[in-house]
Amino acid sequence: MKPIGGYFSLELPMKEELHKNAIRLNTGRNCLEYILRARQYRKVYIPYYTCEVILEPFKKLGIQYEFYHVDVHLEIKDSPLLKEDEALLYVNYYGLKQRYVEKLAEKVGKCLIVDNTQAFYAKPIPGIDTFYTCRKFFGVPDGAYLYTDKFLDENFAIDQSFERMASLTKRIDIGAEAGYEDFQRLSKSLVGQPIRQMSTLTQRLMQSIDYKKVAEQRRANYLQLQAVLDKSNILCLPLESDAVPMVYPYMVPVSGLREKLIENKIFVARYWPNVLEWTTKEDMEFLLACQVQPLPIDQRYNEEDMNAICSLI
Ligand SMILES: Cc1ncc(COP(=O)(O)O)c(C=O)c1O
Known part of the structure; x- marks a missing residue:
């Protein structure tokens, strides 16, 4: 018998998972x-x-x-x-x-x-x-x-x-x-x-996530960063019309950028620390691990936040 009544659980909207058949x-x-x-x-x-x-x-x-x-x-x-x-x-x-x-x-x-x-x-x-x-x-x-x-x-x-x-x-x-x-x-x-x-x-x-809204926000944020930063970005990865990116990967040969971003509370991860151990300076992957700043473009952020990232850079 399913329990009915009593105290509440965390209140969450009920929608559908994106990968409901996986x-x-x-x-x-x-x-x-x-x-x-x-x-x-x-x-x-x-x-x-x-x-x-x-x-x-x-x-x-x-x-x-x-x-x-x-x-x-x-x-x-x-x-x-x-x-x-x-x-x-x-x-x-x-x-x-x-x-x-x-x-x-x-x-x-x-x-x-x-x-x-x-x-x-x-x-x-x-x-x-x-x-x-x-x-x-x-x-x-x-x-x-x-x-x-x-x-x-x-x-x-x-x-x-x-x-x-x-x-x-x-x-x-x-x-x-x-x-x-x-x-x-x-x-x-x-x-x-x-x-x-x-x-x-x-x-x-x-099940509580609005997947469509998240996708739209991520794409809008990405396009905003792309418009400003693409010309100085070594990576050239076009945003396909169906793509919903994780981050905006910004690759520039500028040392200290990551530290500067973090100092200003723009938290960027390193993809991935282990790559620096697995490869040498001559390898593309070593450069990627050093020089790519995965800039946040996720659903928590808006136009104003993207402007803040751009002006800091
Ligand atoms: C590229 C990549 N593949 C796989 C994984 C593993 O995912 P999980 O942490 O859910 O095991 C991660 C991160 O942890 C990842 O960055």
């Missing part, structure tokens, strides 16, 4: 683990330019991986020739590489794995294993979506997220700096987690 899991890296286990790949080619947590499932399952380089368009420099039981993982960088993902899907076929962690709105391509993570686009602690047609015959436990809410609630209540340690703790707590189904709380939060 498999719901706890993290992006665990979507990758799911794919690796279901497909039983022996080896996967992965980019140097990615987040190190992607290695977790490889290490856990003892599956081989080999790095590949990308060029200034963030496209694969030398495409590996895939043998049987081998796959190619590509990151849809900043949510701006969907046309290239479509080309890759045609060329590589089923052995392509698309990491849409930075491209929450990119449509999955039928027959291509594709995963998304929630916390890079929305104020949720965890959660991921997976599209595949190869299923594991296992009943995964349902995750619980209520103890991972501190950074999200503190940022509202007492400010960005106050919740930063909790955010770091949250990131650490996602390391080494087994595959679980997305928590009911995260799913409920994902």
